[in-house]
Amino acid sequence: MGYTWHFQVVWDYREVFVRGALVTAKLTVGALAIGLVLGLLFGMAKNSRRRWLRAPATAYIELFRATPTLVQLVWIYYSMPILIGIQLSSVVSVTIGLGLNAAAYFAEIFRAGIVSVDRGQLDAAKSIGMRYTQAMRRIILPQAIRRMVPPFINETATLMKLTTLGSVLAVYELLHESNNLITNTFRPLEVYTTLALAFFVIIFPVIYLSRWLERAWVARS
Amino acid sequence: MIRVVDLQKWFGKHHVLRGIDLEVQRGEVLVIIGPSGSGKSTLLKCLNFLEEYERGAVYFEDVLVGYRDVGGRRVRDHEASIARVRAQMGMVFQSFNLFPHKTVLENVIEGPVIVKRQDRQAAIELGTRLLRKVGLDDKLHVYPSKLSGGQQQRAAIARALAMQPRAMLFDEPTSALDPELVGEVLDVMKKLAAEGMTMLVVTHEMGFAREVADRVLMMDEGLVIEVGPPDQIFRSPKESRTAAFLSKVIH
Numbered sequence: 001m002g003y004t005w006h007f008q009v010v011w012d013y014r015e016v017f018v019r020g021a022l023v024t025a026k027l028t029v030g031a032l033a034i035g036l037v038l039g040l041l042f043g044m045a046k047n048s049r050r051r052w053l054r055a056p057a058t059a060y061i062e063l064f065r066a067t068p069t070l071v072q073l074v075w076i077y078y079s080m081p082i083l084i085g086i087q088l089s090s091v092v093s094v095t096i097g098l099g100l101n102a103a104a105y106f107a108e109i110f111r112a113g114i115v116s117v118d119r120g121q122l123d124a125a126k127s128i129g130m131r132y133t134q135a136m137r138r139i140i141l142p143q144a145i146r147r148m149v150p151p152f153i154n155e156t157a158t159l160m161k162l163t164t165l166g167s168v169l170a171v172y173e174l175l176h177e178s179n180n181l182i183t184n185t186f187r188p189l190e191v192y193t194t195l196a197l198a199f200f201v202i203i204f205p206v207i208y209l210s211r212w213l214e215r216a217w218v219a220r221s
Numbered sequence: 222m223i224r225v226v227d228l229q230k231w232f233g234k235h236h237v238l239r240g241i242d243l244e245v246q247r248g249e250v251l252v253i254i255g256p257s258g259s260g261k262s263t264l265l266k267c268l269n270f271l272e273e274y275e276r277g278a279v280y281f282e283d284v285l286v287g288y289r290d291v292g293g294r295r296v297r298d299h300e301a302s303i304a305r306v307r308a309q310m311g312m313v314f315q316s317f318n319l320f321p322h323k324t325v326l327e328n329v330i331e332g333p334v335i336v337k338r339q340d341r342q343a344a345i346e347l348g349t350r351l352l353r354k355v356g357l358d359d360k361l362h363v364y365p366s367k368l369s370g371g372q373q374q375r376a377a378i379a380r381a382l383a384m385q386p387r388a389m390l391f392d393e394p395t396s397a398l399d400p401e402l403v404g405e406v407l408d409v410m411k412k413l414a415a416e417g418m419t420m421l422v423v424t425h426e427m428g429f430a431r432e433v434a435d436r437v438l439m440m441d442e443g444l445v446i447e448v449g450p451p452d453q454i455f456r457s458p459k460e461s462r463t464a465a466f467l468s469k470v471i472h
Binding site for chain 1: 300
């Protein structure tokens with residue numbers, strides 16, 4: 001074990017990590033936005049009594065949960081030009097792909113959260129004349145969201161880690177930047193260690209926050 | 222005011238309501254009794270379409286509830302029309318169903334402000350007045366979880382009244398309460414009845430039925446067994462099933 005660590009090299013190229021982290025953040029935020037909006041829609045559709053809403057939502061969720069994320073990303077990138085004749089940039093393609101993927105998981109979180117609210121709440125809301133959407137917005141979702149936050153944060157952490165898959169499509173996120181750096185410096189151990197640490201520093205506080213929220217809310221109710 | 226004609230409902234294969242006919246006049250208090258599983262609660266929930274019925278009809282002030290006619294075929298009514306009918310019938314549930322993330326006053330003004338789009342200040346005044354009426358004027362800004370069952374149910378009654386309904390439906394309002402809390406809820410209901418509110422009450426409180434009801438309706442196995450003034454039902458029931466049920470619940 002005569003290996004000598006040279007973290008000085010990493011420090012010299014620190015801006016590469018900052019640049020990569022920014023792209024990682026952009027991918028995460030973009031995919032998060034897509035995932036939340038679509039996830040809420042699919043989650044509510046899956047709860048619907050109407051079959052024509054429920055069936056496609058269920059199919060979508062199961063399809064995305066039962067296929068590898070990497071395959072989804074590659075598929076979207078290479079098939080879009082053929083299917084709709086538009087070549088998306090790799091960044092846009094990965095953002096959309098991760099967003100669609102996250103939507104399936106968020107949909108399950110939304111659905112479970114909504115179902116966890118007592119049925120009597122919807123009855124009570126309807127009995128004072130509320131329409132379904134009003135009841136959702138004013139009565140059901142505010143109660144459900146509390147229960148959704150911890151799994152939602154965990155899913156966000158997963159999503160952030162999945163952005164590394166973008167490297168396969170030459171998106172300059174953290175992993176791809178790191179790989180390039182290694183070809184320049186021949187210091188894979190230092191670079192990958194730093195990469196792992198970078199993710200840990202970003203994600204651990206988020207996971208910790210979720211655990212803390214969970215405990216705080218359980219204690220209150 | 223409320224007219225029910227040959228109302229039928231199934232839960233899957235189970236025929237829960239097997240042809241109910243019923244008429245309730247304005248200002249009348251109708252108490253519905255019967256063994257559990259006889260369809261009393263389901264009947265009540267069909268009146269404001271919280272449960273959809275499959276056959277027959279419910280009329281509220283001569284308007285068909287839940288369905289409309291399209292070229293001779295009956296189709297489900299628009300959500301907005303159903304909601305409008307529901308807003309005119311207050312409902313009180315066995316398990317209170319107060320909104321736990323809102324204070325007592327917020328629970329009460331939710332309907333006026335969100336559904337009726339009333340001015341918030343006016344709704345607060347109305348809500349405060351109603352909460353005083355049910356004896357909760359010291360609990361306006363308290364969350365439901367801090368209230369006793371009796372207080373929660375009284376708050377729920379105030380929430381229903383805030384919509385200024387033309388009729389009130391009570392679905393076993395005291396069944397989930399500790400015995401010592403039943404009286405305070407029944408007192409509020411008696412006060413309402415005395416003010417002339419049209420009320421349909423599903424309950425096992427025979428004392429309340431005897432004292433407050435204009436008519437008592439006995440249900441069993443999804444059918445109306447008999448209807449009559451409380452004196453007649455309790456003293457000389459016509460049907461043996463009514464007599465058998467009463468002998469079991471009155472000790």
